[in-house]
Amino acid sequence: MCRSIVRLRDRDEIAAEEEVRAAALQFVRKISGYRTPSKRNEEAFEAAVDEISAASQRLLEAVTARPS
Numbered sequence: 001m002c003r004s005i006v007r008l009r010d011r012d013e014i015a016a017e018e019e020v021r022a023a024a025l026q027f028v029r030k031i032s033g034y035r036t037p038s039k040r041n042e043e044a045f046e047a048a049v050d051e052i053s054a055a056s057q058r059l060l061e062a063v064t065a066r067p068s
Contacts (some may be wrong), residue, residue, distance in 0.1 A: 014060045017053075024052035 008015035028048045037045035
């Protein structure tokens with residue numbers, strides 16, 4: 001869907017928070033069709049980026065976790 005989003009997990013290494021947020025931003029831009037939202041839509045746009053970043057970070061942490 002969005003070829004500019006890169007894989008954020010490489011074996012047991014988790015991407016930096018900035019990389020996760022950048023990927024979330026690209027995803028929201030693609031889904032919404034806006035590179036930069038209008039002032040009217042800015043709050044919803046940023047909330048979506050925050051939610052996707054948080055969900056992505058949880059996923060990355062969960063799939064790389066190994067039992068002791």
